[in-house]
Each structure stands twice: as C-alpha cells, then as structure tokens.
Amino acid sequence: MPNIEIAGKQVEVDEDGYMVDLDAWSKDIASSMAKADGVDLTDSHWEIINFLRDYYQKYQIAPMIKILVKEIGKTMGADKGNTKYLYELFPDGPAKQACRYAGLPKPTGCV
Numbered sequence: 001m002p003n004i005e006i007a008g009k010q011v012e013v014d015e016d017g018y019m020v021d022l023d024a025w026s027k028d029i030a031s032s033m034a035k036a037d038g039v040d041l042t043d044s045h046w047e048i049i050n051f052l053r054d055y056y057q058k059y060q061i062a063p064m065i066k067i068l069v070k071e072i073g074k075t076m077g078a079d080k081g082n083t084k085y086l087y088e089l090f091p092d093g094p095a096k097q098a099c100r101y102a103g104l105p106k107p108t109g110c111v
Helices: 027-036 043-059 065-076 085-090 093-099
Strands: 004-008 008-012
Touching: 004 027, 027 093, 043 065, 043 085, 043 093, 065 085, 065 093, 085 093
Parallel strands: none
Antiparallel strands: 004 008
C-alpha cells in the first residue's frame, strides 16, 4: 500500500487515496489532504466531514451520494441536503472527496 506524508508522518492509504487505518485520522490529516487538492476547509466543510464521521460510527458504512444527500437533508435541512450545495463544497464528488477527508473508506457504489 502507498503512503503519503502529512505533517511529518507517514499515513498509509489505499490505491484511491483513502486511509487504511481509520483510527489514525486527525483534523491535520484532513486539512493536509484538502490543501493538496486545492481546498481550504471551512466550517461548512467540517460540518459535512463531522456528519460523515458520526454516520460511519453509527452505521459502519460510508454513504453513497444519494443517501448522503437524504440524511443531511433530514438533519441539516434542505438548503444543505442537496447535491448543488455539496458539490460546491466538494467539487470532486461530495461522497468520495468528503469521505477521504473524513478518514473513511470509499463509499459503496462509488467508482
């Protein structure tokens, strides 16, 4: 498995760039991954990242985009629970990109 260096530490990732050891996640890792993608994480980004981490802890699965939109809509309202809003935050794909920053596995159903 490949490694990436973040804040002087080696982090093991799979071939798609998702962390192998989910317990090794930190906000610094998320910020570094985002910065490498040209994304500055705002409070809005963190709200989604934290939602995903809570969802994963509860269900032990990273949600695909359809479910992510639906669940965010239920908890945060329709203004945030829609694909337009999520793609503005995570232009490379809300479920895939946000899950990678959240230290979660690649969502089911994502290619």
